[in-house]
Amino acid sequence: MCTCQGAAFEYIFNIEHEAKKAGVRDNVDIKWISNESFLGDFGMGGMHLNVGGYTASSKIFAESLYSERKLSWIIGAHVNKVEAGKAHYELLDGTMGVEEFDFAMLIPPFAGVGLKAYNKSAEDITETLFAPNGFLKVDANYAAGAYENWKASDWPRTLQNPTYGNIFAVGIAFAPPHPISKPMSSPNGTMITPTPPRTGMPSAMMGKAVARSIVDMINGATKPTHTACMAEMGAACVASAGKGLFSGTAAAMTVYPVVPDFEKYPGIGRDIKMTTGEIGLAGHWIKHFLHFAFIWKAKLKPFWTIIPE
Amino acid sequence: MAAKHMEHIEPYSPQSGTMIPTNFRKFLRTCVIWQFFRFIAINIKMTILILKSHH
Ligand SMILES: Cc1cc2nc3c(=O)[nH]c(=O)nc-3n(C[C@H](O)[C@H](O)[C@H](O)COP(=O)(O)OP(=O)(O)OC[C@H]3O[C@@H](n4cnc5c(N)ncnc54)[C@H](O)[C@@H]3O)c2cc1C
Numbered sequence: 187m188c189t190c191q192g193a194a195f196e197y198i199f200n201i202e203h204e205a206k207k208a209g210v211r212d213n214v215d216i217k218w219i220s221n222e223s224f225l226g227d228f229g230m231g232g233m234h235l236n237v238g239g240y241t242a243s244s245k246i247f248a249e250s251l252y253s254e255r256k257l258s259w260i261i262g263a264h265v266n267k268v269e270a271g272k273a274h275y276e277l278l279d280g281t282m283g284v285e286e287f288d289f290a291m292l293i294p295p296f297a298g299v300g301l302k303a304y305n306k307s308a309e310d311i312t313e314t315l316f317a318p319n320g321f322l323k324v325d326a327n328y329a330a331g332a333y334e335n336w337k338a339s340d341w342p343r344t345l346q347n348p349t350y351g352n353i354f355a356v357g358i359a360f361a362p363p364h365p366i367s368k369p370m371s372s373p374n375g376t377m378i379t380p381t382p383p384r385t386g387m388p389s390a391m392m393g394k395a396v397a398r399s400i401v402d403m404i405n406g407a408t409k410p411t412h413t414a415c416m417a418e419m420g421a422a423c424v425a426s427a428g429k430g431l432f433s434g435t436a437a438a439m440t441v442y443p444v445v446p447d448f449e450k451y452p453g454i455g456r457d458i459k460m461t462t463g464e465i466g467l468a469g470h471w472i473k474h475f476l477h478f479a480f481i482w483k484a485k486l487k488p489f490w491t492i493i494p495e
Numbered sequence: 496m497a498a499k500h501m502e503h504i505e506p507y508s509p510q511s512g513t514m515i516p517t518n519f520r521k522f523l524r525t526c527v528i529w530q531f532f533r534f535i536a537i538n539i540k541m542t543i544l545i546l547k548s549h550h
Contacts, residue, residue: 246513253510254521256503391548419548422541435524438537440544460544466524468534472541494545 191220191228191380194293196426202255203428218252218259219275219285221378223370225249225259229380230366233441234454235463241454247463251427260285262370264378265292280373296381298322298359314349321361323347324354328361333368338417338447340364344410345396354396357389366445387421388414388444390495417445420460424473427465436469
């Protein structure tokens with residue numbers, strides 16, 4: 187259950203790009219090991235795109251890119267032990283495997299910081315405030331149960347803690363009601379499934395909505411006045427696949443909504459017109475520009491408010 | 496005619512079961528003129544998405 191697959195994607199493709207630039211690409215064997223049930227799941231159940239007269243799954247585009255760049259993959263894998271030069275893993279079919287490496291990058295499991303909470307009378311209220319994974323409980327439906335019962339409306343809107351009205355959690359800190367991807371486990375009972383990503387744009391939009399609600403509540407409102415729901419907002423994501431002003435590439439994607447809504451958009455759960463993706467130099471330029479724009483925004487320099495999340 | 500862009504693909508491997516971009520498609524990805532127009536198009540798409548996401 188690791189965090190953003192996008193970060194790992196950027197890492198592996200940039201390593202490949204740099205190895206090629208340094209002229210040593212033929213000497214390195216690069217492999218992706220992931221808990222996704224298919225390549226291109228990205229923790230959000232994949233996405234569908236309209237390309238060349240077809241509506242195709244991100245699985246096809248991800249496999250295409252990995253194949254083109256000579257990267258192999260092991261999918262549905264839970265890495266359960268790492269020792270010097272060896273990563274041990276279990277697959278969805280219950281079999282075990284070992285991968286030998288000279289250099290590896292592993293993304294840690296996704297969990298809250300593990301804060302303890304106490305009320306005025308010093309009673310431990312950690313379980314009331316936080317989900318078992320350490321994330322803060324908000325206005326989500328945590329009782330949705332099996333995948334078949336999941337709905338877009340399970341996802342939080344005000345991000346307010348149901349017990350303590352003056353506590354909110356946004357971005358990575360809030361406890362999602364459940365994953366986005368269909369959960370999978372091996373016959374040995376090991377859960378092998380990716381965590382829902384909470385990327386920069388949705389995190390910032392939640393922060394903004396909560397900040398505005400808090401302002402209104404300080405001024406007398408009795409409940410939150412603004413909402414930001416991952417099942418109602420889109421996300422624009424630019425994943426680097428190699429740096430270089432004229433040789434770089436990045437996958438520029440838009441998804442709407444982030445959490446699929448199969449009632450509103452039967453079949454694929456998303457608005458096909460607003461869910462797009464392509465790889466190229468333009469994506470790299472956008473990523474490079476955003477880097478400076480967001481630092482500008484973080485420093486509250488002139489016109490920072492017009493820079494979107 | 497041999498397909499140069501497919502030469503690194505092992506028959507019956509997982510890689511052979513997917514689509515591989517042609518050399519022309521790969522050229523377009525870093526063709527500055529084409530990418531300039533894609534830059535504008537992607538920015539428009541992202542702006543529409545951002546506007547739709549803000550309530
Ligand atoms: C390698 C990587 C690449 C990524 N690339 C992208 C990308 O290209 N596009 C994109 O949209 N998203 C990307 N993301 C995701 C994005 O960074 C996150 O979604 C976003 O930063 C979440 O914001 P946040 O405010 O919720 O959490 P954070 O940015 O993690 O902020 C949490 C803050 O809380 C602080 N904190 C933790 N514990 C305590 C404590 N006990 N007391 C006080 N402070 C504490 C931390 O120091 C941190 O500053 C990437 C993530 C990673 C890891």
